[in-house]
Amino acid sequence: MRELYQDDPERSDALVWGRRGALKGAALVSMGAALGATIPFAARLPGGLLPAALAQPTSVGGGPRMVQLGGKAPLILQGERPLNAETPETLLDDDVTPAEKMFVRNNGQVPEAPSNPRAWKIRIDGEVNQPLELTVGELESGRFPLVxxxxxxxxxxxxxxxxSPETRGNQWGNGAxxxxxxxxxxxxxxxxAAGLKEGGKFTGHYGADPHLSGDRERQAISRGMRIEKAVDEDTLVAIRxxxxxxxxxxxxxxxxxxxxxPGSLSQKWLTRIWIRDRPHDGQGMGGTSYRVPVQPIVPGSRNDGSDFRELESMAVRSVLTNLSHGTRLPAGTRELHLRGHAWAGDKTVGAVHASVDFGTTWREMRTDSPANRYAWQRWSGRVDLPSDGYFEVWYRATDSDGLMQPHVAANWNPQGYGSNAVSRAAIMVG
Incomplete structure (x- = not known):
């Protein structure tokens, strides 16, 4: 059914439900039967929109494949080689994400744990006056301020x-x-301390994770960024x-x-930062890797990425953390208390809104200030329900420049970067 709607939503409405125009009569009965409930706001359901309960797996029955890794909460398995796992939105409720609830993203194999972590070394070289080689112990010693x-x-x-159409790569929801x-x-x-030269304009990052092939000459991933981001006061070489x-x-x-x-710039098992006079050309750079079109391209088309730009600041996004998709609530429930988090890359979140009538009307939520720059922001609020039945909670954030999450994923690209569409959680009352 999802594939049918991706191909031609309006025609699919007619084929599946017998719907032409407003949802009513036999079409309404058919859709209500498929959902197992009445649809109080059926008249406001946009044409060609497949209900969220049918468009994506719910948390009860037919849900995603879960994995239980050592020391981790149950996560959504996205891939086994390399190992990748997503955090369900309802596990993202903490203001500070615990280690057991953090998503897992790998590009190669996980290296063996070092026998002496304090002796682990990082080298900074390239366009610097004095190359540095420092151990974790030296970084902990107080030579440089710890923040x-x-x-x-x-x-x-x-x-x-x-x-839509589907792109290459792990099919992440909102939980990465x-x-x-x-x-x-x-x-x-x-x-x-290394003495950055005038020609030092970009970085190149290296880690100890082995390539999936086992070839020691190949990097699992080696990305880099503009020096302006490297010298941002919140870009850290982290030890804890x-x-x-x-x-x-x-x-x-x-x-x-x-x-x-993008998290791919937060190199794990860090061993080297190479300062360069030109954009880095390591694994995961160039072409369509972590790059998006400057001008829209035809969805599903092939493209070598020659006219793409680097994906840098991530777009505004929100998660709903106290109600999962597919939640059933007792009969007579007439209000929903909602909460979640929102963030906006280099920017802050200016507002969060929620809707339960398929986006016809929206209610503004309370949005807290971030704990510090680059921390996500808590949002919370209440919406009213007129009756029992099938509802969808739509939630969207707006960044500090007034840019809002779009209703559908925009700027399609072959590797599926930058998607931040409005999210929909199906809720059944009664």
């Missing part, structure tokens, strides 16, 4: 599953995101997560944290 920040980190492909508390030294301080040593699966003992930009 602690709550920083949101999001996979560049978060929301990929909302693109976290906001942990990171402690480390500013990358800026290390670059200043939530006050504890970083778990191995999340990059122990040393990782880069580049908040607000």
């Amino acid at each position: 602690t920040r709550r920083l949101q980190m999001e996979c560049g492909g978060n929301g990929r599953s909302f693109f 995101v976290s906001c942990a508390e990171w402690t480390g030294v500013r990358l800026r301080d290390l670059l200043q 997560m939530n006050g504890q040593p970083i778990p191995l699966i999340h990059g122990a003992p040393l990782r880069l944290v580049t908040p607000g930009w």
